[in-house]
Amino acid sequence: MKIKLLLHIILLGFGVTAQHSKAENIILISVDGLRWQEVFEGPDPLLNKDKKYWSETALNARQKLMPFFWETIAGQGQLYGNRKLGNKVNLRNEYWFSYPGRSETLCGYYDPKVDSNGYPNNPNENVLEFFNRQDGYMGKVVTFASWDALGRILNRDRNGMLVNLPGEDVEGDGLTQAQQLANEIQHFVLEYFGECRPDAITFALAKAYMQAKHPKVVHIDFADTDNYGHSGDYNNYLDAAHFIDGMIANLWETVQNDSFYKNKTAILVYPDHGRGIGEKWTGHGTSAPRSDETWLVALGPNIAHLGEVSDEGQIYQDRIAQTAASLLGMFFKANHPVGEKIQGITE
Template identity: 70%
Template sequence: MKIKFLLLLGFLSLSGLAQKHHNVENIILISVDGFRWQEVFKGADSLLIEDKKFWTDNKVERRQKLLPFFWNEIAAKGQLYGNRDHGNKVDVKNKYWFSYPGRSETLCGYYDPKVNSNDYPNNPNENVLEFFNSHKAYKGKVITFASWNALGRILNRDRNGMLVNLPEEDVLGANSSEAQQLINELQHLIPDHYPDCRPDELTYIMTKAYIQKNQPKVIHIDFCDTDIYGHNGEYSKYLDAAHRIDKMIADLWNTLQNDPFYKDKTALLIFPDHGRGLGDKWTDHGTGAPHSNETWFAALGPGIPTLGEVSEENQIYQDQIAQTAAHILGMTFKANHPVGERIEGVYLSARK
């Protein structure tokens, strides 16, 4: 018994020392609009696929072919939740199952039944990004680049003054880099993409240029092409959009891991705002498309245990993501509303 006790003390001591090297200083939050858990965990849907680019009969190879960063990097070094075939469930708590309420729930850590429309005005609920921005170490270092212009209202930038860059908006500043100036020009030259939206690739390169120039500490990117092509019923383009998003996330992660400011000090959280229906309902979401309340969640970074695809039966909700992000940065998110509890086991913090 004495030997076991000493071994236990040694393990706890080593764990404590290891965790001291895992205090995350920066965080990336990425939303992938309306991307289903089915494609994340199973790859292309045999009932919907036309272009065989992402097809193979082997499910493991199929999902890896569609999302190589998810399955080569996150599954190997991080955590993936939401494979309902294993009873591992992630859901929105809101009863609407569409974009504004889903994003509001996720970023505010709270389901507000009054937030019931994509045309809803400025969100009265405080979000975790402005919570970070209220702290001295993060003030002015919290950014959002979004492919959909509703993010200005969802995050209520009129209230908090954070940088929330939307379609058609230039990145301003006397010290902007040459890359930023060129991207500003490019934004106004490309063809119209979709009402109130811009291509995800443009959103990404604007984000990357800003990061390389300004080194923000909290980075929020909101992608929407998967939802656009989903609504259009263009399954091949939906898959292409997901594959490109995976590639952009990989590029961002590699960029940060090669920058001493971010390397081994940055965590990555990825999630959708809602799911989609099944079969001929796959093009839609909301209460008229059953199963579009079903989502997923991914995490990667120092201090995040390597669990890979989490296959234990469990239930987590989108309203837990905001508090989880705060916990990773050593904070407790408090707001003008209740906040969901953090997801246990995502981050092993050395902080008390």
């Protein structure tokens, strides 16, 4: 990755990477169980039956599937994890499923005791509550999640942060019409996946809150890709990825048209784990080989315009939390060790 880092330094010298020395706000987005293969290669031709996103080349197919990733982020940000180029992102934890993956990412730490999706309140401090303790950030750190386990993963009982879960309305005086509508709609959708709500509802609640309250740290946890993956519905799995790409594009447009956020907001997007390959694409965990393989994208102020990072290198997911802190000019300390920041993303 030395060539990319040198390019980063040169670009900084010419002042083309950003309009601010650091971000003031950050949006962290988790995309549950979306494989790097679809992100970097487009739909698997052996699984994709309706050919909605089909193209003669993988480069065109991936752009049809995730146009915001491959037009805006590829032009203005960074994408890590194309293993065909030797650029690797992996989980540090040995379990390769949801609670441990999210805990590792948000805490910057692999705790071997966190070994179940039913694990109780997480004893490990996360980067969101760290942000919430900093001057100017208290009460301005929020999570909107499609999966109800995020309440335990982030241990909202301990830190009191707003962690909005499926079925929960956003409360408070003076809710905007958009917030009221988002609250209402979530009670009129079918429950296809039990403890999860559709990502579109999570998106609507998060966007309406951002427009009304202007939080400085927004964490959004999407789940549709994993749910459709487990159900073996590859076509809807692809649609879910496509719609998530569209929702991230919509958020970026919202950010760039709001003076509170414009040119002052970074975005990091990543999964909590990968998936198996071949007939095991529907699962993850140790029974689905290679589901520890993940990816990462970054966009925003002071993030060099490297596009698809093609240099050989290895990133582990426990480095994302410190990277997020570094983008805001902070150093994340917790009640446990924390992985170091990713040098290619921050200075």
